[in-house]
Amino acid sequence: MAQGTRNGGNDRQKNPRSSSELLPDLLLALEGDREALGVLIGSFLTSYRSHLQHISDAVGAANAGSLEKSAHHFKGSLGIFCQTEALVLVQNLIEMGERNTLDQATQTLERLELEMVALAAALKAFIDR
């Protein structure tokens, strides 16, 4: 892609932020509408299992292309709520898919599933607060 001369861009976050740091910013972007944020978190909590299932299916089938695609797709929504370990693991899965080196994919997916349990709990706690 040609990079526009007027392109401001945004550099990647130097310090990845956890959900507890990201949620207040999201709330601010939503003009303090906690109910709207709750709806969005609810959508994420409903959809993330399906993303994990697609990734798991790709790993189970040793399908590198599908792993790259499904992990990349998940990264889009995960990055909204978390930029720490879970996002790093998803990025690792994307790169495994890109390089077609899936020998660590199962272990990485298992770690991701554990991270997602913790993230889901943190997001639920935020909604319930």
Added chain:
Amino acid sequence: MEARTDDMVAILLVEDEEVALQLLATILIKKYPGIALRSAENGRAGLELFREHAPDIVITDINMPEMNGTQMAGEIRSLNPHTRIITLSAGSRDTLPKTSTPGFETDYDLFKPINFAVLFAALEECFAAVLQGKRAPA
């Protein structure tokens, strides 16, 4: 969807990830209640909406099924070179797919996770340019 008036800025939002689309749409409507917002889930659907409604600004994801964001943006540029285009990518600059329209430039290439302050600043520059164009004598 509100009826579009001359001073209303129309935005097309194209994003294949449902939660990301929902989040962006909600935030944009809250922050800029006067905009006319339409959304699509892939580049092909986005291009159809663009042809139908000629929005002033397009905010698009890059990696999408059917037609990716760069292909769509290239087509949009050839239809209307004045359309403001903001891309959102979860990848790095090195992995951005090449456009099928050589030489076209986007206005802003932002990266996910989205920094909303940066997105708002980019949008507000686009709004100013669009409104200036609308108000300029023919």
